[in-house]
Amino acid sequence: MAVRTGAQRLAEDPGLVPDGRLGLITNFTGVLPDLTPTSVALRASGVPLTALFGPEHGLRGTAQAGASEGEGVDPDTGLPVFDTYRRKGRALHDLFSGVDALLFDIQDIGTRFYTYIWTMYDCQQAAARLGLPFVVLDRPNPLGGVRVEGPMLQPGFESFVGRAPIPLRHGLTVGELALQLGTATVIPMEGWRRDTATTGLPWVPPSPNMPTPDTALVYPGTGLFEGTNLSEGRGTTRPFETIGAPYVDDRFVPALRALDLPGVSFRRTWFEPVFSKYAGQVVSGVQLHVDDPEMFEPVRTALEMLRVLNELYPDFALLPSLDKLWGSDSLRKALEAGDDPVELLPPATTPSSWVRPGVLLYEGDAR
Template sequence: MTTVNRRHLLAGAGAAAVAVPLAGATGAPAHAETTSPRVRTGAQVLADRGWSGLSGRVGVFTNPTGVLANGRSIVDEMHESGNVDVVAVFGPEHGFRGTAQAGESEGDTEDPRTGIMVYDAYGANATSLAEMYREADVDVVVFDIQDVGARFYTYIWSMYTAMEAAAREGVAFTVLDRPNPIGGTPRGPLMTPEYTSGVGAHEIIQVHGMTVGELARYFNSELLPEKAGASVGDLQVVEVEGWRRDMLYEDTGLLWVLPSPNMPTPQTALLYPGTCLFEGTNLSEGRGTTRPFELIGAPYVDYRWTEWLTAREIPGVLFREAYFNPIQSKHVGEVCGGVQVHIVDADALDPVRVGVEMLVGLKALYPEFAWRQDAWDPQRPFWIDKLTGSPRLRTQIDAGASAAEVIAAWKRETAAFAADRRRYLLYR
């Protein structure tokens, strides 16, 4: 695989990014590293400085991905170091310790390990989150969550809401940055204001190609002033060291901690921006199997889909005919025919194109294919429209458009977003 060769090359190449300094003198590490990854996360950089610069009453917005190289939670390490006054933790979807499934959270609770109050921030708006900040009396909120690079992955919108609440309350906001596991290339359509939701709260493109630290800078200057009326006055990003935009997660040497229960591997993350679109259809996107977002199918699908996709010669992937029986989510207890998408060249992979090609093939082959409709939103019933940002993809495919025609429709908006984001990028 190309990525294997490139990983060997990058192990000895690439200048380290410079961390944005925080106030205060540097200190000795408050922990012992057990591994030596090629890339150091913002959390690791700060921990190796003895958490220097985190003063006052600290609230931490994190989940199980907020770990150091030794695999331990930043909250546990901060608390045990004695150098940080952690007074609150804010848990997103799936919760702080990660015990909840998709669309669920852990609720308000006292963390049994540390005794710190954990607030349920999933689904919280800026007003309710600001109330949590006031109740905990925080001076600074620290955000450390591993994103996967797609607009519809909800953690970036949790960060946006956390920043909006911080702007309202005059609370400082520090992002401990992490690599974008699918690289730095922007792809896909732009969200439109009419179709914003929890899986796309504002107008960014489907694959933003930014780290959460870069997104925080973009949000603070481009979105918050107009959407919320104020930006964060004290925003700092502790940068990743050793990461470049052409690196994928396997190039970093970092531990992969599941960001959510259905994101088991970095390879899943690579496909997710395209295969997550099947959440908007009557096919299983692989939830309830050991390969979510890689196994895609439905009871009505047969071998013809694999043959159709293989004939398309789509770069970077191989489609294998597959059959599976999900134990949860769609088609529980039913044998689904479909494909397993195998990545054979990650450098050549365009996950959005893969998803579009798969949808076009289904529409051409199977009259049973349908778009998911949600009765709770009668004005915007199609979930695919929320995922892609508008009805355009759905209506084009329904009208018989080719994958090339669908993709060409958003070329200009992708280029425009790529230009707009440039000033906020931290890594080259």
């Protein structure tokens, strides 16, 4: 049986949210199991929506990374659409002047540097300052809710890819994150367990470079390659599963295979990105093939890849954005010193090791 999302529950019972003028923070991932947009379903059920608010990539998802669609009118509902992307403080407050409460319904992918959760955080903080109720319509974490990987964000490294101290692979749903990070009401899912990624729900690619669940699975690790001079596969059909650069040769894949990393195999590949790094150039690299999602450790795998690259290739270089992605400067400094970055990894753990009491909403092995 498919999971019943918070949006589906609200569409069936509009009394779950406050009366008054309601604004919905959403995008193309906000759909019911039959793929009806949440905004359309809620309007049809009598929920008094008066405005829609879109994140990075826009309400419809046509904008690439680092962009949004701007403002206008939603053709499906006739509601005004406002752009929240990169707005903070007074600029964000002014957007919410015409609503009495805010709802949030966007699909996250379980990784700290994916920006939708920080759109939620910024809007949640604005709602708190304005005295507006903030209601999250919860959705599954596609990575499951048991494993936590990678370091916490450290003070001084806050950005739009990490506003607050959470682990790199955080193990929470958006509703649980909202409870951890501030004040919110959550309409929880029914039928979801932490210890399974199976939901029965359709996969809607959450952004232009997150086409499949396989992409989401590797992203907590290979997303770090955005902070290097290797292509992270943007501009290909398998972003974040495909990594490469012009200087990568036939030594890279054998070196990775020799590590015998759990749950993953490596295949040498060549590709030509149509945009982003090395656009229009044929580059050599590797494609990750996840054989066993339960055993696969995306963050450790990426750190091993970075170590091998650092040892093999003088042209390998780090970009300033790596510190923000990692959440501190420790990874950059380790690589620059020739140290083993895998030693930076904290022990693997579970969500209950870092969240406040009362945050975890769902059963399944979270010890």
